[in-house]
Structure formats: C-alpha cells, structure tokens
Amino acid sequence: MHVHMVGNGFAGSGGWLRLKGWHRALAGFMLRQLGLPAGALKGDLEQTYADHLLALIRESSLDAVVLLAHERVHDPDGTPRHDLGSMFVPNDVVLGLARQHPQFLAAVSIHPARPDALDELDRCLAQGAVLMKCLPNCQNIDPSDRRYLPFWEKMASAGLPLLAHTGGEHTVPVVNPAYADPRLLRLPLECGVTVIAAHCGTRSGAFDRDYFEDWVSMLPQFPNLYGDISAMVSLNRCAHLKDCLRNQIEQRILHGSDFPVPVLGHRLWLNGSIDWPSCRRIQRLSNPLERDLQFKKALGFSDQVFTRAAELLRLPQ
Ligand SMILES: [Zn+2]
Numbered sequence: 001m002h003v004h005m006v007g008n009g010f011a012g013s014g015g016w017l018r019l020k021g022w023h024r025a026l027a028g029f030m031l032r033q034l035g036l037p038a039g040a041l042k043g044d045l046e047q048t049y050a051d052h053l054l055a056l057i058r059e060s061s062l063d064a065v066v067l068l069a070h071e072r073v074h075d076p077d078g079t080p081r082h083d084l085g086s087m088f089v090p091n092d093v094v095l096g097l098a099r100q101h102p103q104f105l106a107a108v109s110i111h112p113a114r115p116d117a118l119d120e121l122d123r124c125l126a127q128g129a130v131l132m133k134c135l136p137n138c139q140n141i142d143p144s145d146r147r148y149l150p151f152w153e154k155m156a157s158a159g160l161p162l163l164a165h166t167g168g169e170h171t172v173p174v175v176n177p178a179y180a181d182p183r184l185l186r187l188p189l190e191c192g193v194t195v196i197a198a199h200c201g202t203r204s205g206a207f208d209r210d211y212f213e214d215w216v217s218m219l220p221q222f223p224n225l226y227g228d229i230s231a232m233v234s235l236n237r238c239a240h241l242k243d244c245l246r247n248q249i250e251q252r253i254l255h256g257s258d259f260p261v262p263v264l265g266h267r268l269w270l271n272g273s274i275d276w277p278s279c280r281r282i283q284r285l286s287n288p289l290e291r292d293l294q295f296k297k298a299l300g301f302s303d304q305v306f307t308r309a310a311e312l313l314r315l316p317q
Contacts, residue, residue, distance in 0.1 A: 001066050001163070001255060002198060002230040003053070003256075004068050004259060005089045007089055007093060008041065010044040011046060013046055013090055015090050020086070026171060027041065030260045033260070036048060050097055053065075060287055065103065065104065065257070066163075067098065069094045070089040070133075072088050074114060076145060078113040080114075081140070094107060095127045098128060099127075106130060107133045113147070118151060125158050129160060130314045131196075131313055136179035136180070137169060138165065143184045144184045149187070152188040153192075155188070156192035156193045161314065162188055164182075165180070165198045167180050167202045167204060167210070177209075185197065195225050197227045198228050199230060199258075200212055200227035204231075204236055212240045216243075219248065226308075227244070227254070228255070229254070229296065231257075231261045233268065233295045234267075241299065244301075245301065253308075255293065255309070260288075263288045263291045263295070264283070278298050282295050293306070
C-alpha cells in the first residue's frame with residue numbers, strides 16, 4: 001500500500017515536477033536515500049525511478065505495491081490551478097506500469113471537481129485501477145462537498161476504495177490545512193466507499209493538529225473505515241505507531257510505506273518501542289521497503305496488517 005510514483009515528464013508522459021526551496025532540498029535527500037544519482041531529476045526520472053523501485057520490490061518480501069498517481073490542484077468549481085502544487089503524475093503512467101509489471105497495482109488520482117471526473121473514473125476502472133488516491137489538503141478537495149456525491153457513489157458501486165491523506169503534510173505543499181480532517185470523509189463513507197485514512201490522521205510537523213483520536217472515534221460507526229501506517233517509521237510521524245497495535249484499532253490497519261519518504265527508526269528506540277540491537281540491525285537494511293516492513297514486524301504488527309489490502313483493493317478476480 002501507498003508507494004508514490006514520481007516523474008518529470010521527460011519522455012512525454014505529461015507529468016511534471018516543480019520543486020522550490022525546502023521541497024527541492026527534501027527531494028535531493030530522498031534521491032540520495034534511495035541510491036539514485038542527483039542527476040536523475042534532470043533525465044528520464046519516470047524510467048529510472050520505476051526500474052529502481054521494481055528492483056527493490058523483487059528483492060523484498062513484498063509481492064506487489066500499490067503505486068500512486070498524483071492529481072493536480074483544482075478549485076471546487078473544477079478549474080485546474082496550474083500555479084499550485086509541486087507535481088503531477090498522470091493516471092496513464094501508473095496504469096501503464098501496472099500493465100507491464102505484476103509488482104505494480106495502479107492507484108489512480110482524480111479530483112472529483114473536474115468536469116470530466118466521472119468519465120475519467122470510468123476510463124480508469126476499465127483499465128484496471130485498484131484504488132483512488134487523493135490528498136484533500138494538498139489538492140484542495142473537501143470530501144464532504146455534496147457536489148461530489150455522484151463521484152463517491154460511482155466509486156462505491158465499482159468497489160474502488162479511496163485512500164485519502166489525513167493529518168499534516170510536509171513533503172507536498174498544503175493548499176487548505178482544514179481538509180486534513182478525517183471527519184470530512186463521512187460523506188464517502190456514508191455512500192459505502194471503503195475509505196483508508198492515510199497516516200491515521202497523525203501529525204507530520206510539531207505545529208500540525210493531531211487528528212488520530214478523531215479517526216479512532218469514527219471506527220465503531222464506520223466498518224468501512226481503515227487507516228494506513230505509511231510514513232510512520234520516521235522521526236516526525238511515529239508518535240501513534242504503537243497505539244495502532246491496540247486490539248480494536250489493529251483490525252483496521254493496513255501496511256503502507258509512503259516510499260520514497262525515508263524510513264528512520266531511531267525514535268522508536270528512543271521512546272522504548274524497540275531495543276537497540278533490533279533497531280540497529282533493521283536500520284542497516286539497505287532496502288527501504290524491507291526496512292519499513294521489518295520495523296513494523298518487530299513492533300508486533302500481525303501478518304493480517306500486511307495482507308489485509310488484498311481483501312479491500314479492486315483486484316481482478
Ligand atoms: Zn504519501
């Protein structure tokens with residue numbers, strides 16, 4: 001679950017990457033973490049990145065990853081905002097990669113305000129999309145806006161789950177911080193969409209609002225609500241990782257990585273969640289996908305957390 005596709009449109013995909021200030025520095029750090037040359041940002045990034053990711057999956061204990069497209073920012077009336085956002089990964093990039101490699105499962109990304117949103121959803125469903133990903137606070141989507149009702153209803157009837165970013169965000173620029181609130185996901189939940197709250201509403205930076213307990217309080221009411229523990233083996237987002245082991249919560253947890261976000265387990269040792277020999281051994285694993293998974297196994301997450309996605313995704317029969 002939750003692996004980002006990244007690209008710069010070098011070979012004509014239509015995608016783009018626009019990095020400024022802090023986000024440029026962060027992208028350089030991520031590339032070095034991955035073992036990619038800094039020059040990769042200027043060449044055919046889609047190809048270099050996809051090849052590298054494929055090799056990491058093959059040498060890890062994962063069978064496949066849900067690979068995410070990334071939609072552009074839009075106004076609520078459907079006007080695209082080309083002046084906002086730092087990247088665009090078109091749906092065809094992930095749909096194409098999923099056709100070529102069984103290790104990739106295509107997660108498309110569609111702003112529901114787009115005038116062609118329902119047509120694009122149909123097109124992606126026909127081409128094998130397994131999930132729809134959005135970042136409400138970064139792409140300016142209020143999931144509770146009644147205008148999106150037909151879109152959520154179509155997703156529900158197609159059995160396409162929604163992976164929605166919740167909580168703070170610092171890797172991609174935030175357009176509307178209020179849309180990080182998991183309680184705004186009530187409308188798609190009421191329509192019957194399986195909703196996965198990415199990061200379980202946790203904060204990313206010290207000054208973000210923490211929505212973890214808000215997300216937890218919604219679980220009894222909505223049996224179709226889940227959360228992923230992506231990016232939680234990190235210095236900034238690990239505060240609630242052990243809370244996700246609680247019995248009533250763990251049944252709703254899905255493993256996600258948030259690759260290429262770096263996997264750093266040091267705070268899990270500092271807060272007593274893991275002993276130093278285990279922390280050191282796992283942190284030394286060079287494959288970040290495997291490192292993330294091993295940290296979560298060492299914390300005690302059950303096997304179901306790593307396989308539950310197979311029951312929820314819209315996989316071919
Ligand atoms: Zn992510």
